[in-house]
Amino acid sequence: MPSFVPPTVSRWVSPEPTKEILEWAELEVIDLARARTPEGRADQVEKARDAMHNQGYFYVVNHGLDKAQVERIFDIAAVPFEQVSPEEKKVYEAKIKETGTFMGYKPLQFWHISNGVKDRIEHYNFNRNAVRPLLPEIQEFIRHNHIQVVHEIERLLALGLELPEETLVDIHNFEDKNNAYCKCYPRSQEEERQTENVWLKGHADHTTLTVLYSQPISALQIRDADEKWRWVKHLDNALVINCGDALEMLSGGYYKSAIHRVIQPPEDQRGRKRLGVFYFCYADDDIQLEPLSASPVLERVGIKRRTEEGKAPFMEAWRKARTQPGVEEEEMLKGIRVKHYN
Template structure:
């Protein structure tokens, strides 16, 4: 007799239907990651992924080995830290972000400033830098660990191998600097976006999170139906990212751009108010933010024959380049709280550790 695993109960949140609004969608490539299980499949995919990450810095991944039922359950679990934990307990699992340079545990609402003095309405909970978690999350920790492991080994590792092949490097080049411990430098993050007043929407021109690039190597976003994510496409236009059931939205971050000598592109993206037919629904997010190991210095892999042919684009001289831990902590300490210098009507800048960081509004 086959035993069936019994999981703790969690309130189910049926996903809302996708928007019917006529939006300007980004035409992102769709990658069947199951092909990466063989050497021949990786050779086939390497050029597709290389071109996607050079052109857009974004792509979809499908056939990643996680079922639609597992997907739905992780989104139900993702609501637990927000709806089933008291405000008092949330404060116990928050930390001094400006001092620690970490988003472990809770990042409360109204911590960042979006624009014109308007605070954000984004609450998030991040695993696994900390050993202890709110009581309501305790029953679900084994599943969240399994979610982290699946993202790391079944999604991240194949993508890293394909990115290395795209640079004509040994395929494990990037895998070797991304340790697989679920409590290591990569993070599971659950996010909940709360509605804002019409006054705040007007002051921020409906922007919930300014245009930015992620600080890590690879971001894995589990697609969900409420449209709010936009990317800046190569022609300089903001376009919406379409929902695909049980697909992943993958993007390059700053650290991979630096490690690849600018060969791969950390793409600008933002979060805006959903279209009118979806504004009554809560928007939840489930993410895996991958970073290189903390001691990895963010300098280009100059052994790449591609870089030797095409040249290197550095954001900072190699001798001044930060480690992954230094870069992450510096960005976290200053994001959304530092004063920005306006460059023009769209771009604002700050300098972090000698590197220019741009925000787009």
């Protein structure tokens, strides 16, 4: 059979990292290559456990893709935004309110930010059955993220709870997991003033884990353990991993949902379009997000529940509830208080 020849796509050229002096978050770095060695595994388990417990965030290096492969992924990520007509985008527009999923194209101005100003973010969210000409590469990329990255992290986090290392892997099957590309556009000075430079309100993801491929334009901030907003620094060819609400519920509150937001980039990067590559990981739809109470760690420190015992939502219901566009700063979803930070 003939070998697959990747389609030619335009290069996505990112700017240089900011040279401005910013208050950067101090995030742990997890080395997956070291985690796969007998002598390094225990050390990486401890680092991953403590980072997720204290901040809900860490970097990952040696994730299995080299710099050229990641650059190719960013080239592919630009295709839905740079090489697809508005008419064709409309065909694939996600029916978010009706279906409770972001699968497909999300146009600009879907989320309300502040004072009547809506977002300037478009994204294309898909599983492995979309974007036909580039499908073989996208399929492999999604599989790599789920199997080689997320599953490896889940093993470290399960061991951090002193559970069998496949505990989280077993409830995160590959089916129906998805990947997303996101593009942020510059805004007018008046919109920046009305929103106090916030592009996307502070929030926690509804996932178990979110994987972000680090890119040079600084705009992501996390709400740190001391409740101060700090910038997430770009690390070349690294991943930024954050804990979502679903993992916080499964871990009985031991692993903390990471509150984060997107704001206007520093002055030396303003006016540039910002391209993001994400992998959003969910537990299987039929998993109830009850704490993993067999954990010896939870037995020692206690369980912090988001709902009454036995009343936690199932993953599918939680995912659909959280995909609604909601404008409230604080709301109740499936009996759980969800807060947005502006």
